[in-house]
Amino acid sequence: MPRPALADMISRYKNQKIEGVTEITVKFITLGCKTNIYESEAMAELFRRSGHEVVSGGGPADVCVINTCTVTGTGAGKSRQAIRRAKRQNPGAVIAVTGCFAQTEPEAVRGIGADIIIGNDGRSRIVELAEAALAGARSDLVDDIMKAREYEELPAAVAQSRVRANLKIEDGCSNFCAYCVIPYARGPVRSRPLGNITAEAETLAGAGYREVVLTGIHIGSYGKDLKSGMSMIDVIEALDNINGIERVRLGSIEPPIITDEFVDRASKLKNLCPHFHMSLQSGCGGTLRRMKRRYTPDEYYRAVGMLRDRIPDVSITTDLMVGFPGETDGEFEESYGFCEKVGFMRMHVFKYSVRKGTEAERLPNHVGERIKEERSRRMIALAERMRADFYKKYDGAVLPILLEKRQNGVYHGTTPNYMDAYVKAAAGLEGKTAEIVFSASGESEIINIGGRS
Ligand code: SF4
The missing domain is CATH 3.40.50.12160 (Methylthiotransferase, N-terminal domain)
Structure with a gap:
């Protein structure tokens, strides 16, 4: 009833x-x-x-x-x-x-x-x-999501703004990091068929979107469930030639995907944004091992170096966790020093929180809230300093931006490497590209509208 x-x-x-x-x-x-x-x-x-x-x-x-x-x-x-x-x-x-x-x-x-x-x-x-x-x-x-084997096709992509849309390429993660509940929530990796990805990109281009952000739960695992031997770089290459899409930005990836072959192929693409959000979580080898992450700080640093050597103006952004169980003061300092050495353009800092049923829940020596809070505060301050240092390098440089949202006569736009820029301009220019003289701390100046970003 x-x-x-x-x-x-x-x-x-x-x-x-x-x-x-x-x-x-x-x-x-x-x-x-x-x-x-x-x-x-x-x-x-x-x-x-x-x-x-x-x-x-x-x-x-x-x-x-x-x-x-x-x-x-x-x-x-x-x-x-x-x-x-x-x-x-x-x-x-x-x-x-x-x-x-x-x-x-x-x-x-x-x-x-x-x-x-x-x-x-x-x-x-x-x-x-x-x-x-x-x-x-x-x-x-x-x-039982663990039994899911097929990517579930849904019909549309989403606008983050009127010019940028998320484009989902896979679902699921099979990594089982010690702290993470996502594999239990999302099930194993299911890659979306390439034809459906490019078809959606074409639809988005037709609707006026200029930038797509490749989204999923663990996009670096793209292709692992397919027999074709395809991987994420094949998807990025396929999207490089979609008429109307000027920028392809990657969602979160991890160092193992940054191989010689990947960098070689990526460096030849005209649309791939020189911005890599490469999840770090900790810059300390011992913590990473307990987290069950699949790279060491040295491997991470090598991946950063490969990207910086081959991709001009590349920016590296990351996620960083503080207060993982057993993280000593020494381990935290190691992590802090590593982040400083890398010099991230942006760093999203999280405090560890227990997720029921995960391996980390059962680890000894959980860190107290007060210590987590203090570590988080220090990391956030470092993140702010690194961001300012990165921006300063471009102060006064002529850069392309994509004009996104206008508020009170000022547009917010992003450079290909994902720096924020603010410019005054007339209404109705959303989705247009502009050349600007970049200001690291204030309003940038438009010198030309139109052309590719
Ligand atoms: S942290 Fe990321 S890679 Fe690790 S299990 Fe969770 S979703 Fe997968």
Whole structure:
């Protein structure tokens, strides 16, 4: 039987169907990473294609989809809160919960209460399940993600801005780093067929996007599940010739992918951005070993050197974790010194947080909050200094940027190596490229509009 609160909605829904007028309204609440943003937009596109309306803002909707995250304890906590808030603020709406928190903690989601629970597989069925839920049929689709073998095709890519779109190329990770819950949430590596990736890039180019960001859970593993011997560099090469796409930017990668062959092929491409987000996590060999990362600091440094030798103006950005179990003061100092030696353009600093069921949960000598806080503060200060040093090298240089978003008469744009630039210019230039005299600390100056970025 439908819940009483749904009765009105169901009759409205049925009447609307019969009259063929407005369909249901759907709202998305998305937590977590770029892949989640991509997938929410893809599900929104499925609703639109079925004639339903996707709404934004704080207003009510008939269906509320919460796409959850569990990468950290904070992500999981925020996901719980988001489900509760959505239920409170949308009384009578169908509540659909999907994503990593739903996949790893379905019991918790069931406890809070949801009409639809989908993990990280089966999202292509979201519209039919939402329509059924409006008629009172609940669904619980969480299955063993470790059995997933096929990439689940969803229909659309997403705009980060009106000029840059995420383009998903794979799902899953088979690395099982000691602290990470993602392999349990996302399952093994499933690579997207190359033809579907290039077709989506063409669609994006046709829609006016100039830059694509290759997104996934572990994009460096692209091809590992395929028998063709393909790898990520084949994808990047295929995207180099899509008419209208001027920039291809990589999501997060790791050092093992930076081989002579990779750098050789990458250095010949005209569209690949000279910006590599290469996840470090720690600059101390002992910590990396306990983390079960698959490289040493020396290997990392060698990879950075290869990129810097062969790719002009390259910038290296990273993720860095402090307070992993057993991280002593000495290990932290080693990590700090290594980061300083590399000289990152940007560094995203995290404090370790326990994820249930991971190997790191069972490791001895967990680090106290106060120490984690202090280490994080020092690393963030270092990150800021390294960023300023990198920017200073380009002060006064003539650089190309892609004009992205205009606010109060000032555009934000990015250089190919992902430095932020701000320029004053007339409205209507989003998506255009411009040559600027770069200012490391203030407003840059446009000297030419048009041309390639
Ligand atoms: S590579 Fe490691 S940190 Fe990254 S998703 Fe896989 S298991 Fe998690």
